[in-house]
Amino acid sequence: MPTINRWFVKASLICLVLGLLTGIWQQIPSLVIPALFPVFLHLLTIGWLTQLIFGIALWMFPVYSKAEPRGPEWLGWGIFLTLNAGLFLRVIFEPLQAISPSILGGWMLVTSAILQGLAGVGFVFSVWTRVRGR
Amino acid sequence: MPKLTRFFIRAALIYLLLGFTTGALLLANEGIPFAPQLWALLPNHIEFLFIGWLTQLALGVAFWILPRFGSLTPRGDERWSWAAFVLVNLGMIVSIVSAYVGFPWLGIGASLIQFGGFLLFLIGNWQRIYPPKWLKAAK
Numbered sequence: 001m002p003t004i005n006r007w008f009v010k011a012s013l014i015c016l017v018l019g020l021l022t023g024i025w026q027q028i029p030s031l032v033i034p035a036l037f038p039v040f041l042h043l044l045t046i047g048w049l050t051q052l053i054f055g056i057a058l059w060m061f062p063v064y065s066k067a068e069p070r071g072p073e074w075l076g077w078g079i080f081l082t083l084n085a086g087l088f089l090r091v092i093f094e095p096l097q098a099i100s101p102s103i104l105g106g107w108m109l110v111t112s113a114i115l116q117g118l119a120g121v122g123f124v125f126s127v128w129t130r131v132r133g134r
Numbered sequence: 135m136p137k138l139t140r141f142f143i144r145a146a147l148i149y150l151l152l153g154f155t156t157g158a159l160l161l162a163n164e165g166i167p168f169a170p171q172l173w174a175l176l177p178n179h180i181e182f183l184f185i186g187w188l189t190q191l192a193l194g195v196a197f198w199i200l201p202r203f204g205s206l207t208p209r210g211d212e213r214w215s216w217a218a219f220v221l222v223n224l225g226m227i228v229s230i231v232s233a234y235v236g237f238p239w240l241g242i243g244a245s246l247i248q249f250g251g252f253l254l255f256l257i258g259n260w261q262r263i264y265p266p267k268w269l270k271a272a273k
Contacts, residue, residue, distance in 0.1 A: 049188060050150075062135060090161065097165065109165025113158035120154030124147045131143045133135055 001059060004076040008055025011084055015047025018091075035098030039091050046116070047087050054079060054123050061130040071126050079122040086115030135198055138215055142194025145223055149186025153179055178233055185248060186226055193218065193255055200262040214258025221251030 001009070022040040026032055058076055063069035070076065089112035097105040135143075156179040163172045197215050202208035209215070225248030232240035 045183060045188075050183075053188075053191065094161075094164070106165040110162045113161035113165070116161075117154050117158035120150055124151055128144070128147060131135065131140050131147070133137070133140070 002070065004073065004080065005055045005059040007080055008051055012048050012051040012055060015043050015051060019043030019048055033095055035095040039094055042087065042090060051083060057127055061127055062132055064130055075122060075126050079119050079126065082115045082122065083119035086112045086119060136209065138212060138219060139194045139198040141219055142190055142197065146187050146191040146194060149182045149190065153182030153187055156182060178230060181229055190222060197259065200259060201264060210258060210262060214254050218251045218255035218258065221247050221254065225251060
């Protein structure tokens with residue numbers, strides 16, 4: 001498995017663990033933070049499931065070209081970095097913003113939204129032409 | 135990659151884009167509120183990602199890699215799965231429309247259409263879930 005795909009899969013497993021821990025945290029009545037619920041959901045649906053799919057699809061879909069079987073490597077790293085940086089900002093600033101709103105926190109959420117959006121566009125751009133027959 | 139899988143995966147990628155776009159708008163609006171009415175997109179955002187993206191991708195890949203029959207029709211009667219593709223996506227479109235027309239039965243109709251699609255996929259591929267020959271022989 002190429003390096004970039006190992007990073008995707010390992011990061012998705014870390015998100016799975018973090019998501020499950022968040023779920024456990026939320027079940028302790030004295031510790032419940034309502035704003036952690038969307039963080040819990042997005043760690044599992046974006047950080048775990050979607051990121052695992054990204055990593056496996058970029059690895060196993062029909063090759064892009066002989067010279068670059070998995071497409072441009074910089075694009076793969078770009079998707080990885082934007083997705084995880086966006087998710088990281090959300091995990092930190094979404095609960096913080098609910099507890100103690102600030103302009104900085106607000107803009108960090110906007111940045112998170114842009115980064116994750118870019119990751120989605122990058123992934124679709126990267127695999128669209130690889131969705132084909134032999 | 136069979137033709138139907140390509141249709142399923144490309145449709146899933148379109149819904150991934152829609153889901154990420156609506157999600158980005160919702161999150162940005164949470165950070166710096168600029169359009170409170172955007173919260174109305176939340177049901178669409180969830181539907182795009184759970185049904186349009188994740189489930190549809192799973193169906194497409196399952197149709198591709200489930201065990202095949204060693205015959206002229208390796209994936210059985212593909213019409214079941216094609217009908218599933220049509221119904222799931224028709225249900226998605228009806229669901230999107232129902233969020234804006236204020237007619238609650240349309241939302242239920244959308245869910246029933248999607249349910250029908252998943253049922254047809256199940257009927258069309260159920261028999262492809264069988265053990266390998268060596269395991270059958272060992273029994």
